[in-house]
Amino acid sequence: MTLRRTRVQWRRLGVVLITACLVWMSGTALMGQSEQVVDVTIKDFRFVTKQSPLRLGLPTVIIVRNEDAERHDFSSTMFEGIPTQIEKDGVIVYGRGLGGVYLDPKQSATIRFDMTRPGRHVFRCSIHPTMSGELLLLSAEAV
Numbered sequence: 001m002t003l004r005r006t007r008v009q010w011r012r013l014g015v016v017l018i019t020a021c022l023v024w025m026s027g028t029a030l031m032g033q034s035e036q037v038v039d040v041t042i043k044d045f046r047f048v049t050k051q052s053p054l055r056l057g058l059p060t061v062i063i064v065r066n067e068d069a070e071r072h073d074f075s076s077t078m079f080e081g082i083p084t085q086i087e088k089d090g091v092i093v094y095g096r097g098l099g100g101v102y103l104d105p106k107q108s109a110t111i112r113f114d115m116t117r118p119g120r121h122v123f124r125c126s127i128h129p130t131m132s133g134e135l136l137l138l139s140a141e142a143v
């Protein structure tokens with residue numbers, strides 16, 4: 001094998017690596033766009049949400065953080081009959097009949113689902129009946 005041939009092979013390897021890197025980068029960019037994230041913070045016995053209207057048919061991620069020193073619950077009928085994934089402390093629960101998640105003080109959870117019903121969806125804390133909030137889901141045509 002001559003020295004020149006080795007150089008060509010190294011150059012090819014470089015092109016392959018750069019291509020793989022670009023594909024990976026555009027892939028993560030696309031994933032970031034197609035997932036809509038909602039942050040819900042529980043503080044002073046209230047749900048605080050910063051939300052722009054959500055679109056149907058896109059993977060939705062709700063991140064709930066309990067900043068209180070009290071145990072709370074994030075529950076909603078919006079997950080009814082919809083495959084839902086709830087992750088808490090590295091444990092993932094998956095199912096169609098999940099009603100929500102309990103959060104110990106300073107605990108957080110990530111809820112992933114694909115919303116199919118438009119409208120206003122209420123969520124509440126089953127421990128404290130005065131606590132409630134809502135998410136607005138629009139159909140894609142309305143946006």
Ligand SMILES: [Cu+2]
Binds near residue numbers: 045072073126128131
């Ligand atoms: Cu509560």
